[in-house]
Amino acid sequence: MVLYILSIKAEIEGIKTLSLAPDANICLDVRNPTSDYEIREKVVINPREFEEQEENSRAQPFHFGISWEGSKKRSVLTVLDQDAMKVALKKAIGKKGTSKKGGGNDPFTPRSMVEEDSNKWCPILAMECRGIEPYAFHPMGSEFVVESEGGMMFEDDVDLSEKDWADYDTENEISVSIMEFESKIENV
Numbered sequence: 001m002v003l004y005i006l007s008i009k010a011e012i013e014g015i016k017t018l019s020l021a022p023d024a025n026i027c028l029d030v031r032n033p034t035s036d037y038e039i040r041e042k043v044v045i046n047p048r049e050f051e052e053q054e055e056n057s058r059a060q061p062f063h064f065g066i067s068w069e070g071s072k073k074r075s076v077l078t079v080l081d082q083d084a085m086k087v088a089l090k091k092a093i094g095k096k097g098t099s100k101k102g103g104g105n106d107p108f109t110p111r112s113m114v115e116e117d118s119n120k121w122c123p124i125l126a127m128e129c130r131g132i133e134p135y136a137f138h139p140m141g142s143e144f145v146v147e148s149e150g151g152m153m154f155e156d157d158v159d160l161s162e163k164d165w166a167d168y169d170t171e172n173e174i175s176v177s178i179m180e181f182e183s184k185i186e187n188v
Helices: 082-096
Strands: 002-013 015-020 026-031 039-045 064-066 075-079 122-130 133-137 144-148 165-169 174-187
Touching: 002 015, 002 082, 002 133, 015 122, 015 174, 026 075, 039 064, 082 122, 122 133, 133 174, 144 165, 144 174
Parallel strands: none
Antiparallel strands: 002 122, 002 174, 015 144, 026 039, 026 133, 064 075, 075 122, 165 174
């Protein structure tokens, strides 16, 4: 299994945290890592639901599966929760022979983006894949939750599909904005 990290970068202003919503669907482009022409664009994955498996299957649960042309095995993608992510990161980082301790500069451990991360890459999601390679993320409009510096939560209307978002925290009289949103997916 290969571990992939989805990272985001944006200029944030008036924002304490920018994070993935716990109930967010994830929209990705995926491809067959052994073929240049087998791709699936804008696949929507629900991290709260696992795909149905055959009764006597010994395979681990997964969120998205596909059988590529000519392949006998099913290729799968699993969005990792906190516990599974820690185990997978320990295995992946151990293979590279490097050691990264947690904290704000860790390029692998998914976390919420904070003010100090403005204009820097911040990991927000970990995925484990077998026979499938995610290569692009597409915001659909409801994946992110913003907490303003004053503590007001913006949960329903944070739409980054146009790469920019702005609102106003009326309780604390603070303007909040996300500009020049970018994302990338890298294997660890």
